[in-house]
Amino acid sequence: MAPAMSSPPVDALEWKGEGVTIAEVLDALADFRGKFAQAQSTDEDHPHPRNSVMTLIAVAATEAEEKLAQRICTAIAVHHPSLAIVVREEANVKSGRIDASITASPAHYELVTLQVRGPAATHLAGLVDPLLVSGVPTYIWWLGTPPFGSKELRDALDIADALVVDSGGFARPYHSFMGLADTSSHAHRRLGLADLQWARLDPWRESIAQFFAPVARRPYLSGISEIGIDYAGAGRGNRIPSATLIGWISSALGWKLQRAVGGAGGVVSAQFEADRWRIVDVAFRSVAKPGLVEGEVGTVRIVGTAGGTTFRLSIARAPERTRRQGPDLGPAPFQHQHATGGEDDAGMEIAQRKAAQHREMAFQNRDSLHHTATGDPPGESLPPRPTVFVRERRRADNSMVLLTLIDIGGADTLRHVQRIESDDDASLLVELLALGAHDPVFARSLAAGAELMRAL
Amino acid sequence: MSTTATVAPNPLAEGLHDYRVAEPALMVIFGATGDLSGRKLLPALYNLAKQRLLPAGFAVVGAAIDDLTDDAFRKRASAKISEFSRTQPVDEAVLQSFLDAVFYVKVDFSKLDDFKSLGRKLDDLDHARHVGGNRVFYCATPPPTYETITEQLKAAGLNAGEGYHRIVIEKPFGNDLKSARELNRMVQRVFHEDSVFRIDHYLGKETVQNIMAFRFANSIFEPIWNCHLIDSVQITAAEEIGVENRGAYYDKAGTLRDIVQNHALQLLALTAMEPPVAFEANAVRDEKVKVLRAIRTITEEEAAKATVRGQYASGWVLGEHVHGYREEPNVAPGSLTETFVALRLFVDNWRWAGVPFYIRAGKRMPKRTTEIRVLFNRPPHLTFGRQAAQELDPNAITLRIQPEEGISLKFGAKVPAAGIRLRSVAMDFLYASSFLVEVPEAYERLLLDCMIGDPTLFTRADEVETAWTLIDPIEAAWREGRPPLQMYPAGTWGPTAAAKLLETEGREWHRP
Numbered sequence: 031m032a033p034a035m036s037s038p039p040v041d042a043l044e045w046k047g048e049g050v051t052i053a054e055v056l057d058a059l060a061d062f063r064g065k066f067a068q069a070q071s072t073d074e075d076h077p078h079p080r081n082s083v084m085t086l087i088a089v090a091a092t093e094a095e096e097k098l099a100q101r102i103c104t105a106i107a108v109h110h111p112s113l114a115i116v117v118r119e120e121a122n123v124k125s126g127r128i129d130a131s132i133t134a135s136p137a138h139y140e141l142v143t144l145q146v147r148g149p150a151a152t153h154l155a156g157l158v159d160p161l162l163v164s165g166v167p168t169y170i171w172w173l174g175t176p177p178f179g180s181k182e183l184r185d186a187l188d189i190a191d192a193l194v195v196d197s198g199g200f201a202r203p204y205h206s207f208m209g210l211a212d213t214s215s216h217a218h219r220r221l222g223l224a225d226l227q228w229a230r231l232d233p234w235r236e237s238i239a240q241f242f243a244p245v246a247r248r249p250y251l252s253g254i255s256e257i258g259i260d261y262a263g264a265g266r267g268n269r270i271p272s273a274t275l276i277g278w279i280s281s282a283l284g285w286k287l288q289r290a291v292g293g294a295g296g297v298v299s300a301q302f303e304a305d306r307w308r309i310v311d312v313a314f315r316s317v318a319k320p321g322l323v324e325g326e327v328g329t330v331r332i333v334g335t336a337g338g339t340t341f342r343l344s345i346a347r348a349p350e351r352t353r354r355q356g357p358d359l360g361p362a363p364f365q366h367q368h369a370t371g372g373e374d375d376a377g378m379e380i381a382q383r384k385a386a387q388h389r390e391m392a393f394q395n396r397d398s399l400h401h402t403a404t405g406d407p408p409g410e411s412l413p414p415r416p417t418v419f420v421r422e423r424r425r426a427d428n429s430m431v432l433l434t435l436i437d438i439g440g441a442d443t444l445r446h447v448q449r450i451e452s453d454d455d456a457s458l459l460v461e462l463l464a465l466g467a468h469d470p471v472f473a474r475s476l477a478a479g480a481e482l483m484r485a486l
Numbered sequence: 487m488s489t490t491a492t493v494a495p496n497p498l499a500e501g502l503h504d505y506r507v508a509e510p511a512l513m514v515i516f517g518a519t520g521d522l523s524g525r526k527l528l529p530a531l532y533n534l535a536k537q538r539l540l541p542a543g544f545a546v547v548g549a550a551i552d553d554l555t556d557d558a559f560r561k562r563a564s565a566k567i568s569e570f571s572r573t574q575p576v577d578e579a580v581l582q583s584f585l586d587a588v589f590y591v592k593v594d595f596s597k598l599d600d601f602k603s604l605g606r607k608l609d610d611l612d613h614a615r616h617v618g619g620n621r622v623f624y625c626a627t628p629p630p631t632y633e634t635i636t637e638q639l640k641a642a643g644l645n646a647g648e649g650y651h652r653i654v655i656e657k658p659f660g661n662d663l664k665s666a667r668e669l670n671r672m673v674q675r676v677f678h679e680d681s682v683f684r685i686d687h688y689l690g691k692e693t694v695q696n697i698m699a700f701r702f703a704n705s706i707f708e709p710i711w712n713c714h715l716i717d718s719v720q721i722t723a724a725e726e727i728g729v730e731n732r733g734a735y736y737d738k739a740g741t742l743r744d745i746v747q748n749h750a751l752q753l754l755a756l757t758a759m760e761p762p763v764a765f766e767a768n769a770v771r772d773e774k775v776k777v778l779r780a781i782r783t784i785t786e787e788e789a790a791k792a793t794v795r796g797q798y799a800s801g802w803v804l805g806e807h808v809h810g811y812r813e814e815p816n817v818a819p820g821s822l823t824e825t826f827v828a829l830r831l832f833v834d835n836w837r838w839a840g841v842p843f844y845i846r847a848g849k850r851m852p853k854r855t856t857e858i859r860v861l862f863n864r865p866p867h868l869t870f871g872r873q874a875a876q877e878l879d880p881n882a883i884t885l886r887i888q889p890e891e892g893i894s895l896k897f898g899a900k901v902p903a904a905g906i907r908l909r910s911v912a913m914d915f916l917y918a919s920s921f922l923v924e925v926p927e928a929y930e931r932l933l934l935d936c937m938i939g940d941p942t943l944f945t946r947a948d949e950v951e952t953a954w955t956l957i958d959p960i961e962a963a964w965r966e967g968r969p970p971l972q973m974y975p976a977g978t979w980g981p982t983a984a985a986k987l988l989e990t991e992g993r994e995w996h997r998p
Contacts, residue, residue, distance in 0.1 A: 083919065083920055083921075109918075109919060110919050110920075111919055232502075233538055235498070235502060236502055236507070236538050237538070237542075238498060239496060239498040239499045239502055239507050240507055240508075240541035240542065241541075241542070242496055242498055243496050243499065243507045243508065243509045243510075243541060244509040244510060244616075244618050244620075245509070245618075246618045247618075248494075248496065251497070251498070278498075279498070282497040282498050282500060283497060283498075430579075431579050434542050436542055436543075436616065438616055441613070441614075441616065442614065444542055444543060444614075444615060444616055445542075446541075446542030446543070446583070447579060447580070447582075447583035448535075448538045448580075448583070449536055449538070449577055449579055449580045464921055469501060470501070471500055471501035472501075
């Protein structure tokens, strides 16, 4: 039978069912798809084909995660036709039951929410496999901490093209980091593995790579002597981003880990062998940084010498400023950019010190380790501040910027500001999925970072 | 003169924008207070900064005849960026940081001393910003100034020294073969060809680049991409706007020079070229030149049959009444300049023997659209009978360059009903929704390419000259009135002769 010549437009459709089977969910989906197709057909045209970019499966363990997943999946789907399946797992509930809901829009967006209680919750692959659209890539976004090493995760990864996690939210960072690295090295060949926390490192990686981009500065790569990182947190906190960032540099430059030690306050100090003879000192520590995700990098400093020229690259996230709209100082007022005092503006400091001092501290006096991104030795927490001048202009939102300071030889410090566009989960997720979540650089950096942490 | 040296890639750039990490450089924009600079270049550079693609040390030096201070130019730049940036609202932190690296030097192109002053400013900035001597000179000026600017750059010693020295020039690259050759010779006297970036912003469009990806990254299309299965190819480049404020320029150029010589022939070349060995500048451009050389020249005698030229009269566009071309500002009242062109070309090589390539370009068309439509032959035998297939069109692949960027494949399918009835259906790929990322502006891509030193998407001297060898005989015939200029009402798809060009061969234009 030919369809009606012109059916009325259909708005978004919704369906809910309690204690349902996956077959009933499928029937409801098929019903919606039929209604949309019929509504779009006219006597002159044929129904517009389904256009689905992906199936995104979000696995949530809590109600908050479920709501977050729904919100982000919806935000993505507004622009990108897709099927999103949010699975809320409650395996601990004895009585098994599946409650489901579907929201579908004519713009080829379908959100299926499954609340799965009881043993079925541990069989994710079996739950979602029947719902997948053939030929469309399937991504699993696991909120919280995935059960690394479990059969449930292995089975789920078999039906997926990529797994996306956020190591910034891992419950037991060290063990989960090892689990993530292990998953990366044992996953099937076509599986992409992505970490939102790794995506948050992109601006840092870009700034560092840009510094070494000029051909004339390429020899500096062989002259790096020290790297320091401050990350957000208290105590050990989450050291995954710092370890991965170091893993990225060391694996790209072919450095070999010689030894590593951990100290109080999350301090990690390590030595790498570069170019088969040179020692590079690496250290990171936690620093209280309100507003940043646990473990997020706050400051990176790279120091070295090449061809008789010293260089220093300092990059800091959202440097705190004490700019005030004070009294009118006349045209083009200048003032100090950074406040004095405090221990959190470490990345801004242009501290002078020696690599040997660090090696001694790190490996002969572990208990008093105080290696920071600034390289402040113990007791020297307030070194002289550099005088960096900025012209006061319109007040801008500086909460999401990276400030880069470059010192080469004796020349004046070059200052550069870059925006961290957005690091909310939705933006990062879109960024990762756009590239299919296949990133050999991440895999390589993850492996090197895990090696460093294992050596502690 | 400087050339691009081959060096090992920066190992830390792996995975970051495909190694596309630029070195710090000073970009001098000649004509910095003009339209192109304000509408396109400065907003594109701001957006590159926003995407963190401009490295520390990068700076813009505006150069123009106006007497401005750095701050006054920054104010202008700020206003233009705020108005024309593709990303809105403008990010104040990024804008402030970008403007900190914007400077201005007054340059009268006829005065060597001004270029020497510019040189001193560049040296100072070079030292303060650790730029390493890298310089890009962007001529955002009318083509007649190119010669003066390049000669003055040479006289002031600004075309050589430490780092790279590149020059960017905008189309039109000459107005016939002779002037194009002169321009190339003159620019090449000052800059090595590797350092000359002839910008045709069409090539920076993602969809144009995707023509190559579509053809050469898939195994299913290339085997059918030849005269055995393809009936014809239609290339349409239509605009709904008139000549706007470009009347003086357009009345001398016309659509053949303004659109066909560059954009349309580039699209044809990308559609018809053989697979390059690699997506590498000279490999790609070598193949494009081969295709352009294989296009059969339309002789002055053939022009009357194979070309159509038209000019818009008053009419209705998008619901508004508009003037005819001759009533536009700065257009001669009796102008014979064409605002519409239709051509039939043949590519005389093994792959395309006998396949007509129809090009249609014009202003004041019903809508803005650029597309390439590849029409396939009908099946050799009607298995389902003539009755069942009466609603069935030939298979077609449409590459939509703009707007609604994407690709559509038209094929036959059985209508779900008793018996056999067939009709055409389409599979659509939409750029906007299929990828989860924003499509950058063509100028952003091209400016970054220039800084990185990748000329793949820029036009080489021999491409420009080969294209002119195809255009010159047509222009010569048109000057003698073969074929005569035909008028068409604004808001239509051109004169009736354009439809007849295909109808006589049993074909018709696709309505985009």
